[in-house]
Amino acid sequence: MTVKPEWLRVKAPQWERVGSVKEILRDLALNTVCEEASCPNIGECFNAGTATFLIMGPACTRACPYCDIDFDKKPKALDPTEPDRLAEAVRRMRLNHVVITSVNRDDLPDGGASQFVRCMAAIRALSPSTTIEVLIPDLCGNWDALALILQARPEVLNHNTETVPRLYRRVRPQGDYTRSLELLQRCRQLDPAVYTKSGIMVGLGETDDEVRQVMQDLRSIDCDILTIGQYLQPSQKHLGVQAFITPEQFDAWREFGEAIGFLQVVSSPLTRSSYHAEQVRELMQHHPRSGEVGGQGRGETGA
Template identity: 55%
Template sequence: MAVVIDTVGQPRPRHPEKQNRPDSPLLRKPEWLRVRAPGSPGYSATRDIVRANRLTTVCEEAACPNIGECWSQSHATFMIMGEICTRACAFCNVATGKPGPLDPSEPERVAEAVRKMGLKHVVVTSVDRDDLADGGAAHFAAVVRAIRAASPATTIEILTPDFHRKGAAPEVVIESRPDVFNHNLETVPRLYLSIRPGARYYHSLRLLERVKEQDPVQFTKSGLMVGLGETKEEVMQVMDDMRSAGVDFITIGQYLQPTRKHAPIDRFWHPDEFKALEEIAKAKGFLMVSASPLTRSSHHAGEDFARLQAARRAREAAA
Protein backbone atom coordinates (compact mmCIF):
# COMPACT_ATOMS: atom_id res chain seq x y z
CA MET A 1 0.00 0.00 0.00
CA ALA A 2 1.19 3.54 -0.74
CA VAL A 3 2.92 5.54 1.98
CA VAL A 4 2.98 9.22 2.87
CA ILE A 5 5.50 11.29 4.82
CA ASP A 6 4.14 12.50 8.15
CA THR A 7 4.82 15.80 9.91
CA VAL A 8 8.12 14.57 11.40
CA GLY A 9 9.39 13.26 8.08
CA GLN A 10 8.72 9.58 8.67
CA PRO A 11 7.02 7.32 6.10
CA ARG A 12 3.76 5.68 7.15
CA PRO A 13 0.92 3.85 5.40
CA ARG A 14 -1.41 6.14 3.47
CA HIS A 15 -4.46 4.28 4.75
CA PRO A 16 -3.47 2.55 8.02
CA GLU A 17 -7.08 1.79 8.90
CA LYS A 18 -7.52 -0.17 5.66
CA GLN A 19 -4.37 -2.32 5.85
CA ASN A 20 -6.09 -5.34 7.42
CA ARG A 21 -9.06 -5.32 5.06
CA PRO A 22 -9.28 -8.15 2.54
CA ASP A 23 -8.35 -7.20 -1.00
CA SER A 24 -11.20 -6.39 -3.38
CA PRO A 25 -10.94 -7.08 -7.12
CA LEU A 26 -10.07 -4.16 -9.38
CA LEU A 27 -12.43 -4.19 -12.34
CA ARG A 28 -11.07 -3.32 -15.77
CA LYS A 29 -12.17 0.15 -16.82
CA PRO A 30 -14.45 0.41 -19.84
CA GLU A 31 -13.34 2.48 -22.82
CA TRP A 32 -15.36 5.53 -21.80
CA LEU A 33 -13.29 5.90 -18.60
CA ARG A 34 -9.85 5.94 -20.23
CA VAL A 35 -7.97 9.26 -20.00
CA ARG A 36 -4.61 10.46 -21.27
CA ALA A 37 -1.65 10.69 -18.89
CA PRO A 38 -0.81 14.31 -17.96
CA GLY A 39 2.23 16.02 -19.47
CA SER A 40 1.40 19.23 -21.36
CA PRO A 41 3.27 22.55 -20.86
CA GLY A 42 0.18 23.98 -19.17
CA TYR A 43 0.11 21.04 -16.77
CA SER A 44 3.75 21.66 -15.85
CA ALA A 45 3.16 25.38 -15.31
CA THR A 46 0.26 24.71 -12.93
CA ARG A 47 2.29 22.10 -11.07
CA ASP A 48 5.17 24.57 -10.65
CA ILE A 49 2.89 27.25 -9.15
CA VAL A 50 1.37 24.71 -6.75
CA ARG A 51 4.83 23.56 -5.66
CA ALA A 52 6.24 27.09 -5.35
CA ASN A 53 3.41 28.11 -3.00
CA ARG A 54 3.68 24.85 -1.00
CA LEU A 55 0.04 23.99 -1.64
CA THR A 56 -1.89 20.74 -1.61
CA THR A 57 -4.47 19.89 -4.27
CA VAL A 58 -7.27 17.39 -4.15
CA CYS A 59 -6.42 16.69 -7.79
CA GLU A 60 -3.30 14.86 -6.61
CA GLU A 61 -4.38 13.58 -3.19
CA ALA A 62 -7.62 12.05 -4.44
CA ALA A 63 -6.01 10.74 -7.66
CA CYS A 64 -8.55 12.57 -9.83
CA PRO A 65 -8.71 11.17 -13.38
CA ASN A 66 -9.20 14.68 -14.80
CA ILE A 67 -5.94 16.17 -13.49
CA GLY A 68 -4.27 16.24 -16.91
CA GLU A 69 -7.13 18.12 -18.54
CA CYS A 70 -7.69 20.57 -15.69
CA TRP A 71 -4.08 21.42 -14.93
CA SER A 72 -3.30 21.93 -18.62
CA GLN A 73 -5.96 24.69 -18.51
CA SER A 74 -4.59 26.20 -15.26
CA HIS A 75 -7.46 24.82 -13.20
CA ALA A 76 -6.60 23.30 -9.83
CA THR A 77 -8.68 22.54 -6.75
CA PHE A 78 -6.80 23.61 -3.65
CA MET A 79 -7.04 21.39 -0.56
CA ILE A 80 -6.50 23.32 2.65
CA MET A 81 -5.79 22.37 6.28
CA GLY A 82 -3.17 19.77 5.42
CA GLU A 83 -3.19 16.49 3.52
CA ILE A 84 -4.11 14.18 6.43
CA CYS A 85 -7.82 13.53 7.03
CA THR A 86 -9.36 12.45 10.32
CA ARG A 87 -12.01 10.35 8.55
CA ALA A 88 -11.61 6.97 6.88
CA CYS A 89 -14.23 6.92 4.12
CA ALA A 90 -14.17 3.68 2.18
CA PHE A 91 -14.08 5.40 -1.21
CA CYS A 92 -11.45 8.09 -0.61
CA ASN A 93 -7.76 8.11 -1.53
CA VAL A 94 -6.81 11.01 0.78
CA ALA A 95 -4.44 9.87 3.55
CA THR A 96 -5.92 9.13 6.99
CA GLY A 97 -4.28 9.84 10.33
CA LYS A 98 -3.55 12.56 12.88
CA PRO A 99 -3.17 15.94 11.14
CA GLY A 100 -0.68 18.61 12.09
CA PRO A 101 -1.55 22.13 13.26
CA LEU A 102 -3.08 24.62 10.87
CA ASP A 103 -0.68 26.85 8.93
CA PRO A 104 -1.67 30.50 9.48
CA SER A 105 0.11 31.50 6.26
CA GLU A 106 -2.00 29.17 4.11
CA PRO A 107 -4.84 31.61 3.28
CA GLU A 108 -2.38 34.12 1.81
CA ARG A 109 -0.45 31.42 -0.07
CA VAL A 110 -3.64 30.09 -1.66
CA ALA A 111 -4.70 33.63 -2.56
CA GLU A 112 -1.31 34.35 -4.14
CA ALA A 113 -1.52 31.18 -6.25
CA VAL A 114 -5.00 32.20 -7.42
CA ARG A 115 -3.65 35.62 -8.42
CA LYS A 116 -0.60 34.19 -10.23
CA MET A 117 -2.71 31.66 -12.14
CA GLY A 118 -5.20 34.37 -13.12
CA LEU A 119 -8.14 32.19 -12.11
CA LYS A 120 -11.60 33.51 -12.94
CA HIS A 121 -13.14 30.82 -10.74
CA VAL A 122 -11.43 28.86 -7.98
CA VAL A 123 -12.48 25.77 -6.02
CA VAL A 124 -11.21 25.28 -2.47
CA THR A 125 -11.81 22.07 -0.54
CA SER A 126 -10.28 20.48 2.57
CA VAL A 127 -9.70 17.36 4.54
CA ASP A 128 -12.02 16.65 7.47
CA ARG A 129 -10.59 18.12 10.67
CA ASP A 130 -12.61 16.52 13.46
CA ASP A 131 -9.68 17.34 15.78
CA LEU A 132 -10.42 21.08 15.62
CA ALA A 133 -13.09 22.69 17.80
CA ASP A 134 -14.73 24.36 14.79
CA GLY A 135 -13.76 21.73 12.21
CA GLY A 136 -11.63 24.35 10.48
CA ALA A 137 -14.50 26.74 9.74
CA ALA A 138 -12.57 29.89 10.66
CA HIS A 139 -9.65 28.79 8.48
CA PHE A 140 -12.00 28.20 5.55
CA ALA A 141 -13.45 31.67 6.00
CA ALA A 142 -9.94 33.18 6.17
CA VAL A 143 -9.06 31.56 2.83
CA VAL A 144 -12.19 33.00 1.20
CA ARG A 145 -11.42 36.49 2.53
CA ALA A 146 -7.77 36.28 1.42
CA ILE A 147 -8.78 35.33 -2.14
CA ARG A 148 -11.28 38.19 -2.24
CA ALA A 149 -8.53 40.62 -1.22
CA ALA A 150 -5.87 39.32 -3.63
CA SER A 151 -8.11 38.65 -6.63
CA PRO A 152 -11.43 40.52 -6.31
CA ALA A 153 -12.75 39.42 -9.70
CA THR A 154 -12.33 35.71 -8.96
CA THR A 155 -15.50 33.83 -8.07
CA ILE A 156 -15.07 31.35 -5.23
CA GLU A 157 -16.48 27.87 -4.82
CA ILE A 158 -15.90 25.93 -1.61
CA LEU A 159 -16.33 22.20 -1.04
CA THR A 160 -16.56 21.73 2.71
CA PRO A 161 -16.60 18.95 5.29
CA ASP A 162 -19.85 18.34 7.15
CA PHE A 163 -18.78 20.10 10.40
CA HIS A 164 -20.47 17.28 12.30
CA ARG A 165 -20.97 18.12 15.98
CA LYS A 166 -19.34 21.55 15.49
CA GLY A 167 -22.30 23.70 16.51
CA ALA A 168 -22.49 27.02 14.67
CA ALA A 169 -19.26 26.42 12.70
CA PRO A 170 -21.09 26.27 9.32
CA GLU A 171 -22.43 29.79 9.84
CA VAL A 172 -18.84 31.10 10.08
CA VAL A 173 -18.13 29.73 6.59
CA ILE A 174 -21.46 30.87 5.15
CA GLU A 175 -20.82 34.41 6.43
CA SER A 176 -17.59 34.58 4.40
CA ARG A 177 -19.88 34.72 1.35
CA PRO A 178 -18.43 32.26 -1.16
CA ASP A 179 -20.23 32.27 -4.50
CA VAL A 180 -20.89 28.50 -4.34
CA PHE A 181 -21.19 26.40 -1.19
CA ASN A 182 -20.67 22.73 -2.05
CA HIS A 183 -20.97 19.78 0.27
CA ASN A 184 -21.18 16.31 -1.26
CA LEU A 185 -23.65 13.73 0.00
CA GLU A 186 -21.48 11.19 -1.89
CA THR A 187 -23.86 8.21 -1.75
CA VAL A 188 -27.36 7.07 -0.83
CA PRO A 189 -28.44 6.81 2.85
CA ARG A 190 -28.44 2.98 2.86
CA LEU A 191 -24.71 2.87 2.11
CA TYR A 192 -23.49 5.48 4.60
CA LEU A 193 -22.46 2.99 7.30
CA SER A 194 -20.12 1.11 4.97
CA ILE A 195 -19.01 3.93 2.63
CA ARG A 196 -19.05 7.08 4.76
CA PRO A 197 -19.10 5.78 8.36
CA GLY A 198 -17.97 9.02 10.03
CA ALA A 199 -20.77 11.05 8.44
CA ARG A 200 -24.55 11.21 8.81
CA TYR A 201 -26.73 11.61 5.73
CA TYR A 202 -29.37 13.87 7.23
CA HIS A 203 -26.77 16.05 8.94
CA SER A 204 -25.11 16.65 5.56
CA LEU A 205 -28.48 17.41 4.01
CA ARG A 206 -29.27 19.83 6.84
CA LEU A 207 -25.94 21.62 6.28
CA LEU A 208 -26.93 22.44 2.72
CA GLU A 209 -30.33 23.63 3.92
CA ARG A 210 -28.70 25.93 6.50
CA VAL A 211 -26.76 27.70 3.75
CA LYS A 212 -29.98 28.65 1.96
CA GLU A 213 -31.63 29.73 5.20
CA GLN A 214 -28.77 32.07 6.10
CA ASP A 215 -27.95 33.37 2.62
CA PRO A 216 -30.46 32.52 -0.13
CA VAL A 217 -28.24 34.18 -2.76
CA GLN A 218 -25.41 31.67 -2.32
CA PHE A 219 -25.56 28.83 -4.79
CA THR A 220 -25.56 25.39 -3.18
CA LYS A 221 -24.14 22.31 -4.81
CA SER A 222 -23.82 18.63 -3.94
CA GLY A 223 -22.58 15.48 -5.59
CA LEU A 224 -23.06 11.73 -5.75
CA MET A 225 -20.94 8.79 -6.86
CA VAL A 226 -22.58 5.80 -8.51
CA GLY A 227 -21.17 2.31 -8.82
CA LEU A 228 -21.16 1.48 -5.09
CA GLY A 229 -24.28 -0.68 -5.10
CA GLU A 230 -27.01 1.97 -5.12
CA THR A 231 -30.17 1.64 -7.22
CA LYS A 232 -31.52 4.17 -9.68
CA GLU A 233 -34.56 4.64 -7.44
CA GLU A 234 -32.32 5.49 -4.47
CA VAL A 235 -30.43 8.05 -6.55
CA MET A 236 -33.74 9.62 -7.54
CA GLN A 237 -34.76 9.84 -3.87
CA VAL A 238 -31.51 11.64 -3.04
CA MET A 239 -32.30 14.10 -5.83
CA ASP A 240 -35.66 14.81 -4.18
CA ASP A 241 -33.95 15.26 -0.79
CA MET A 242 -31.49 17.72 -2.30
CA ARG A 243 -34.25 19.72 -3.94
CA SER A 244 -36.14 19.85 -0.63
CA ALA A 245 -32.98 21.36 0.90
CA GLY A 246 -32.82 23.95 -1.90
CA VAL A 247 -29.74 22.57 -3.67
CA ASP A 248 -29.18 24.33 -7.00
CA PHE A 249 -26.55 22.14 -8.67
CA ILE A 250 -26.06 18.37 -8.62
CA THR A 251 -23.06 16.42 -9.91
CA ILE A 252 -23.12 12.67 -10.54
CA GLY A 253 -20.02 10.68 -11.48
CA GLN A 254 -18.70 7.12 -11.57
CA TYR A 255 -16.91 5.82 -8.46
CA LEU A 256 -13.38 4.65 -9.27
CA GLN A 257 -11.70 2.35 -6.75
CA PRO A 258 -8.30 3.80 -5.65
CA THR A 259 -6.79 0.53 -4.33
CA ARG A 260 -7.76 -3.07 -3.55
CA LYS A 261 -8.30 -2.01 0.08
CA HIS A 262 -11.03 0.48 -0.83
CA ALA A 263 -14.72 -0.23 -1.40
CA PRO A 264 -15.16 -2.38 -4.51
CA ILE A 265 -16.92 -1.15 -7.62
CA ASP A 266 -20.34 -2.74 -7.88
CA ARG A 267 -20.63 -1.90 -11.57
CA PHE A 268 -19.77 0.74 -14.17
CA TRP A 269 -22.78 2.83 -15.15
CA HIS A 270 -23.03 3.35 -18.92
CA PRO A 271 -22.91 6.91 -20.36
CA ASP A 272 -26.52 6.46 -21.51
CA GLU A 273 -27.54 5.86 -17.88
CA PHE A 274 -25.83 9.09 -16.84
CA LYS A 275 -27.70 10.92 -19.58
CA ALA A 276 -30.96 9.53 -18.20
CA LEU A 277 -30.04 10.69 -14.68
CA GLU A 278 -29.26 14.14 -16.07
CA GLU A 279 -32.71 14.40 -17.66
CA ILE A 280 -34.40 13.24 -14.46
CA ALA A 281 -32.49 15.78 -12.37
CA LYS A 282 -33.40 18.60 -14.75
CA ALA A 283 -37.05 17.60 -14.50
CA LYS A 284 -36.83 17.77 -10.72
CA GLY A 285 -35.87 21.44 -10.90
CA PHE A 286 -32.10 21.69 -10.43
CA LEU A 287 -30.66 24.85 -11.99
CA MET A 288 -27.60 22.91 -13.14
CA VAL A 289 -26.82 19.21 -13.64
CA SER A 290 -23.53 17.56 -14.51
CA ALA A 291 -23.76 13.78 -14.91
CA SER A 292 -21.20 11.66 -16.73
CA PRO A 293 -18.72 8.88 -15.92
CA LEU A 294 -15.87 11.37 -15.39
CA THR A 295 -17.88 14.10 -13.65
CA ARG A 296 -16.25 15.30 -10.45
CA SER A 297 -17.27 18.14 -8.12
CA SER A 298 -14.76 20.63 -9.47
CA HIS A 299 -14.49 19.42 -13.08
CA HIS A 300 -15.30 22.34 -15.44
CA ALA A 301 -16.36 24.32 -12.35
CA GLY A 302 -15.75 27.72 -13.93
CA GLU A 303 -17.79 27.02 -17.04
CA ASP A 304 -20.49 25.40 -14.92
CA PHE A 305 -20.65 28.46 -12.64
CA ALA A 306 -21.31 30.72 -15.63
CA ARG A 307 -24.12 28.41 -16.75
CA LEU A 308 -25.47 28.30 -13.20
CA GLN A 309 -25.70 32.10 -13.11
CA ALA A 310 -27.40 32.17 -16.51
CA ALA A 311 -29.90 29.52 -15.43
CA ARG A 312 -30.84 31.52 -12.34
CA ARG A 313 -31.32 34.70 -14.40
CA ALA A 314 -33.50 32.82 -16.88
CA ARG A 315 -35.64 31.34 -14.10
CA GLU A 316 -36.05 34.72 -12.41
CA ALA A 317 -37.00 36.33 -15.72
CA ALA A 318 -39.57 33.62 -16.37
CA ALA A 319 -41.05 34.10 -12.91
Protein backbone atom coordinates in the same frame (compact mmCIF):
# COMPACT_ATOMS: atom_id res chain seq x y z
CA MET B 1 -14.32 -5.69 -11.63
CA THR B 2 -10.92 -4.40 -12.69
CA VAL B 3 -11.24 -3.80 -16.42
CA LYS B 4 -12.44 -0.28 -17.09
CA PRO B 5 -14.81 0.22 -20.01
CA GLU B 6 -13.93 2.35 -23.00
CA TRP B 7 -15.86 5.39 -21.75
CA LEU B 8 -13.58 5.74 -18.71
CA ARG B 9 -10.44 6.34 -20.72
CA VAL B 10 -9.05 9.86 -20.52
CA LYS B 11 -7.04 11.79 -23.09
CA ALA B 12 -3.36 12.37 -22.50
CA PRO B 13 -2.79 15.97 -21.34
CA GLN B 14 -0.38 18.53 -22.76
CA TRP B 15 2.34 18.13 -20.18
CA GLU B 16 3.85 21.58 -20.72
CA ARG B 17 0.73 23.26 -19.30
CA VAL B 18 0.37 20.60 -16.60
CA GLY B 19 3.94 21.22 -15.55
CA SER B 20 3.30 24.95 -15.22
CA VAL B 21 0.43 24.38 -12.77
CA LYS B 22 2.45 21.84 -10.81
CA GLU B 23 5.34 24.29 -10.61
CA ILE B 24 3.09 26.93 -9.04
CA LEU B 25 1.67 24.42 -6.57
CA ARG B 26 5.12 23.17 -5.55
CA ASP B 27 6.57 26.66 -5.34
CA LEU B 28 3.79 27.73 -2.96
CA ALA B 29 3.67 24.39 -1.11
CA LEU B 30 -0.03 23.84 -1.74
CA ASN B 31 -2.08 20.67 -1.83
CA THR B 32 -4.80 19.86 -4.36
CA VAL B 33 -7.54 17.27 -4.16
CA CYS B 34 -6.65 16.52 -7.78
CA GLU B 35 -3.40 14.94 -6.61
CA GLU B 36 -4.22 13.75 -3.09
CA ALA B 37 -7.44 11.96 -4.11
CA SER B 38 -6.07 10.56 -7.40
CA CYS B 39 -8.65 12.35 -9.57
CA PRO B 40 -8.86 10.92 -13.11
CA ASN B 41 -9.33 14.42 -14.54
CA ILE B 42 -6.07 15.84 -13.21
CA GLY B 43 -4.51 16.05 -16.66
CA GLU B 44 -7.49 17.84 -18.19
CA CYS B 45 -7.85 20.31 -15.34
CA PHE B 46 -4.15 21.09 -14.94
CA ASN B 47 -3.90 21.45 -18.71
CA ALA B 48 -6.72 24.01 -18.55
CA GLY B 49 -4.86 25.87 -15.81
CA THR B 50 -7.29 24.96 -13.01
CA ALA B 51 -7.07 23.00 -9.77
CA THR B 52 -9.16 22.30 -6.69
CA PHE B 53 -7.19 23.43 -3.66
CA LEU B 54 -7.10 21.20 -0.58
CA ILE B 55 -6.55 23.18 2.59
CA MET B 56 -5.70 22.08 6.13
CA GLY B 57 -4.21 18.85 4.79
CA PRO B 58 -3.08 16.63 3.33
CA ALA B 59 -4.02 14.26 6.20
CA CYS B 60 -7.69 13.70 7.12
CA THR B 61 -9.14 12.77 10.52
CA ARG B 62 -11.59 10.36 8.89
CA ALA B 63 -10.75 7.15 7.06
CA CYS B 64 -13.56 6.75 4.54
CA PRO B 65 -12.95 3.48 2.67
CA TYR B 66 -13.56 5.03 -0.76
CA CYS B 67 -11.13 7.95 -0.41
CA ASP B 68 -7.42 8.03 -1.27
CA ILE B 69 -6.53 10.92 1.05
CA ASP B 70 -4.22 9.93 3.91
CA PHE B 71 -5.68 9.36 7.39
CA ASP B 72 -4.23 10.88 10.56
CA LYS B 73 -6.00 11.13 13.91
CA LYS B 74 -3.70 13.99 14.94
CA PRO B 75 -2.90 16.09 11.86
CA LYS B 76 -0.59 19.09 11.94
CA ALA B 77 -1.66 22.46 13.31
CA LEU B 78 -3.12 24.91 10.82
CA ASP B 79 -0.56 26.90 8.85
CA PRO B 80 -1.23 30.65 9.20
CA THR B 81 0.53 31.31 5.88
CA GLU B 82 -1.72 28.97 3.90
CA PRO B 83 -4.40 31.57 3.02
CA ASP B 84 -1.85 33.98 1.55
CA ARG B 85 -0.09 31.22 -0.39
CA LEU B 86 -3.43 30.05 -1.77
CA ALA B 87 -4.39 33.58 -2.79
CA GLU B 88 -1.06 33.98 -4.59
CA ALA B 89 -1.68 30.76 -6.54
CA VAL B 90 -5.11 32.01 -7.61
CA ARG B 91 -3.49 35.26 -8.77
CA ARG B 92 -0.70 33.52 -10.70
CA MET B 93 -3.10 31.07 -12.33
CA ARG B 94 -5.50 33.92 -13.18
CA LEU B 95 -8.49 31.90 -12.04
CA ASN B 96 -11.94 33.34 -12.70
CA HIS B 97 -13.48 30.74 -10.40
CA VAL B 98 -11.73 28.88 -7.61
CA VAL B 99 -12.78 25.78 -5.68
CA ILE B 100 -11.48 25.36 -2.14
CA THR B 101 -12.04 22.10 -0.32
CA SER B 102 -10.53 20.55 2.77
CA VAL B 103 -9.87 17.37 4.60
CA ASN B 104 -12.08 16.64 7.60
CA ARG B 105 -10.56 18.32 10.65
CA ASP B 106 -12.67 16.84 13.44
CA ASP B 107 -9.82 17.73 15.80
CA LEU B 108 -10.63 21.44 15.50
CA PRO B 109 -13.51 23.03 17.47
CA ASP B 110 -14.90 24.71 14.35
CA GLY B 111 -13.93 21.92 11.93
CA GLY B 112 -11.65 24.36 10.13
CA ALA B 113 -14.34 26.93 9.30
CA SER B 114 -12.10 29.84 10.32
CA GLN B 115 -9.40 28.69 7.87
CA PHE B 116 -11.96 28.68 5.04
CA VAL B 117 -12.84 32.25 6.02
CA ARG B 118 -9.20 33.36 6.04
CA CYS B 119 -8.62 31.79 2.63
CA MET B 120 -11.63 33.54 1.12
CA ALA B 121 -10.53 36.90 2.54
CA ALA B 122 -7.01 36.48 1.17
CA ILE B 123 -8.26 35.55 -2.31
CA ARG B 124 -10.61 38.52 -2.46
CA ALA B 125 -7.79 40.85 -1.44
CA LEU B 126 -5.66 39.78 -4.44
CA SER B 127 -8.32 38.67 -6.96
CA PRO B 128 -11.55 40.52 -6.18
CA SER B 129 -13.34 39.42 -9.36
CA THR B 130 -12.72 35.69 -8.78
CA THR B 131 -15.83 33.80 -7.72
CA ILE B 132 -15.36 31.34 -4.88
CA GLU B 133 -16.79 27.87 -4.34
CA VAL B 134 -16.17 26.08 -1.06
CA LEU B 135 -16.57 22.32 -0.83
CA ILE B 136 -16.90 21.75 2.89
CA PRO B 137 -17.09 18.76 5.26
CA ASP B 138 -20.10 18.27 7.52
CA LEU B 139 -18.37 20.13 10.40
CA CYS B 140 -19.77 17.45 12.75
CA GLY B 141 -23.03 19.38 12.72
CA ASN B 142 -21.53 22.59 14.13
CA TRP B 143 -23.97 25.08 12.65
CA ASP B 144 -22.19 28.08 14.19
CA ALA B 145 -19.15 27.06 12.14
CA LEU B 146 -21.34 26.82 9.05
CA ALA B 147 -22.69 30.32 9.70
CA LEU B 148 -19.11 31.59 9.98
CA ILE B 149 -18.28 30.24 6.52
CA LEU B 150 -21.43 31.72 5.01
CA GLN B 151 -20.71 35.13 6.55
CA ALA B 152 -17.61 35.21 4.31
CA ARG B 153 -20.03 35.09 1.34
CA PRO B 154 -18.83 32.31 -0.98
CA GLU B 155 -20.76 32.33 -4.23
CA VAL B 156 -21.22 28.53 -4.08
CA LEU B 157 -21.35 26.25 -1.05
CA ASN B 158 -20.85 22.60 -1.92
CA HIS B 159 -21.25 19.65 0.42
CA ASN B 160 -21.33 16.13 -0.97
CA THR B 161 -23.89 13.57 0.11
CA GLU B 162 -21.54 11.03 -1.58
CA THR B 163 -23.87 8.00 -1.69
CA VAL B 164 -27.36 6.72 -0.93
CA PRO B 165 -28.53 6.34 2.71
CA ARG B 166 -28.50 2.53 2.65
CA LEU B 167 -24.75 2.48 1.91
CA TYR B 168 -23.63 5.11 4.43
CA ARG B 169 -22.48 2.67 7.11
CA ARG B 170 -20.18 0.92 4.61
CA VAL B 171 -19.11 3.88 2.46
CA ARG B 172 -19.15 6.84 4.81
CA PRO B 173 -19.20 5.40 8.36
CA GLN B 174 -18.41 8.69 10.14
CA GLY B 175 -20.91 10.65 8.09
CA ASP B 176 -24.66 11.00 8.45
CA TYR B 177 -27.03 11.41 5.50
CA THR B 178 -29.59 13.41 7.45
CA ARG B 179 -26.89 15.73 8.80
CA SER B 180 -25.58 16.38 5.29
CA LEU B 181 -29.06 17.29 4.09
CA GLU B 182 -29.54 19.54 7.10
CA LEU B 183 -26.28 21.34 6.36
CA LEU B 184 -27.43 22.18 2.83
CA GLN B 185 -30.88 23.19 4.07
CA ARG B 186 -29.38 25.51 6.67
CA CYS B 187 -27.24 27.12 3.97
CA ARG B 188 -30.37 28.16 2.14
CA GLN B 189 -31.91 29.51 5.35
CA LEU B 190 -28.78 31.40 6.44
CA ASP B 191 -27.99 32.89 3.04
CA PRO B 192 -30.71 32.72 0.38
CA ALA B 193 -28.27 34.19 -2.16
CA VAL B 194 -25.71 31.39 -2.02
CA TYR B 195 -25.83 28.65 -4.64
CA THR B 196 -25.92 25.25 -2.96
CA LYS B 197 -24.36 22.19 -4.54
CA SER B 198 -23.91 18.50 -3.78
CA GLY B 199 -22.48 15.40 -5.41
CA ILE B 200 -22.77 11.64 -5.31
CA MET B 201 -20.69 8.68 -6.49
CA VAL B 202 -22.31 5.72 -8.22
CA GLY B 203 -21.14 2.18 -8.87
CA LEU B 204 -21.02 1.22 -5.19
CA GLY B 205 -24.11 -0.97 -5.23
CA GLU B 206 -26.90 1.63 -5.23
CA THR B 207 -30.05 1.22 -7.32
CA ASP B 208 -31.49 3.65 -9.84
CA ASP B 209 -34.46 4.29 -7.54
CA GLU B 210 -32.11 5.11 -4.65
CA VAL B 211 -30.17 7.61 -6.76
CA ARG B 212 -33.38 9.29 -7.83
CA GLN B 213 -34.55 9.46 -4.22
CA VAL B 214 -31.33 11.25 -3.21
CA MET B 215 -31.89 13.68 -6.07
CA GLN B 216 -35.44 14.33 -4.89
CA ASP B 217 -34.24 14.76 -1.30
CA LEU B 218 -31.75 17.39 -2.46
CA ARG B 219 -34.36 19.23 -4.50
CA SER B 220 -36.73 19.19 -1.50
CA ILE B 221 -34.23 21.45 0.30
CA ASP B 222 -33.73 23.62 -2.81
CA CYS B 223 -30.24 22.42 -3.73
CA ASP B 224 -29.25 24.14 -6.98
CA ILE B 225 -26.44 22.07 -8.50
CA LEU B 226 -25.71 18.34 -8.56
CA THR B 227 -22.75 16.29 -9.76
CA ILE B 228 -22.91 12.54 -10.38
CA GLY B 229 -19.83 10.50 -11.23
CA GLN B 230 -18.51 6.97 -11.38
CA TYR B 231 -16.70 5.69 -8.29
CA LEU B 232 -13.25 4.34 -9.13
CA GLN B 233 -11.29 2.20 -6.69
CA PRO B 234 -8.03 4.01 -5.79
CA SER B 235 -6.26 0.84 -4.59
CA GLN B 236 -6.87 -2.72 -3.49
CA LYS B 237 -7.36 -1.59 0.11
CA HIS B 238 -10.33 0.60 -0.84
CA LEU B 239 -13.93 -0.38 -1.55
CA GLY B 240 -14.34 -2.27 -4.79
CA VAL B 241 -16.39 -1.07 -7.75
CA GLN B 242 -19.69 -2.92 -7.88
CA ALA B 243 -20.71 -1.69 -11.34
CA PHE B 244 -19.51 0.54 -14.14
CA ILE B 245 -22.46 2.76 -14.99
CA THR B 246 -23.08 3.46 -18.67
CA PRO B 247 -23.03 6.98 -20.14
CA GLU B 248 -26.68 6.48 -21.10
CA GLN B 249 -27.65 6.03 -17.45
CA PHE B 250 -25.75 9.19 -16.50
CA ASP B 251 -27.67 11.04 -19.22
CA ALA B 252 -30.95 9.70 -17.81
CA TRP B 253 -30.07 11.02 -14.35
CA ARG B 254 -29.13 14.39 -15.80
CA GLU B 255 -32.46 14.63 -17.60
CA PHE B 256 -34.33 13.59 -14.47
CA GLY B 257 -32.45 16.16 -12.39
CA GLU B 258 -33.21 18.95 -14.80
CA ALA B 259 -36.86 17.91 -14.90
CA ILE B 260 -37.22 18.15 -11.11
CA GLY B 261 -35.68 21.60 -10.96
CA PHE B 262 -31.89 21.53 -10.52
CA LEU B 263 -30.32 24.57 -12.14
CA GLN B 264 -27.39 22.44 -13.26
CA VAL B 265 -26.71 18.70 -13.32
CA VAL B 266 -23.24 17.51 -14.32
CA SER B 267 -23.57 13.76 -14.77
CA SER B 268 -21.03 11.57 -16.54
CA PRO B 269 -18.63 8.73 -15.71
CA LEU B 270 -15.69 11.08 -15.14
CA THR B 271 -17.60 13.82 -13.33
CA ARG B 272 -16.19 14.83 -9.95
CA SER B 273 -17.39 17.45 -7.44
CA SER B 274 -15.45 20.32 -8.99
CA TYR B 275 -15.39 19.09 -12.59
CA HIS B 276 -16.03 22.10 -14.88
CA ALA B 277 -16.99 24.06 -11.77
CA GLU B 278 -16.22 27.33 -13.53
CA GLN B 279 -19.44 26.88 -15.54
CA VAL B 280 -21.28 28.17 -12.49
CA ARG B 281 -20.34 31.72 -13.53
CA GLU B 282 -22.59 31.40 -16.56
CA LEU B 283 -25.31 29.87 -14.38
CA MET B 284 -25.13 32.93 -12.09
CA GLN B 285 -25.80 35.21 -15.02
CA HIS B 286 -28.84 33.27 -16.20
CA HIS B 287 -30.22 32.33 -12.78
CA PRO B 288 -29.31 35.14 -10.38
CA ARG B 289 -30.12 34.42 -6.76
CA SER B 290 -31.51 37.21 -4.63
CA GLY B 291 -31.72 37.35 -0.89
CA GLU B 292 -30.84 39.44 2.08
CA VAL B 293 -28.88 38.38 5.11
CA GLY B 294 -28.58 40.72 8.04
CA GLY B 295 -30.07 43.51 5.97
CA GLN B 296 -27.40 43.30 3.26
CA GLY B 297 -27.83 41.88 -0.24
CA ARG B 298 -25.03 39.97 -1.97
CA GLY B 299 -24.54 42.57 -4.66
CA GLU B 300 -22.16 41.97 -7.57
CA THR B 301 -20.35 38.64 -7.68
CA GLY B 302 -17.89 39.51 -10.38
CA ALA B 303 -19.43 36.89 -12.63
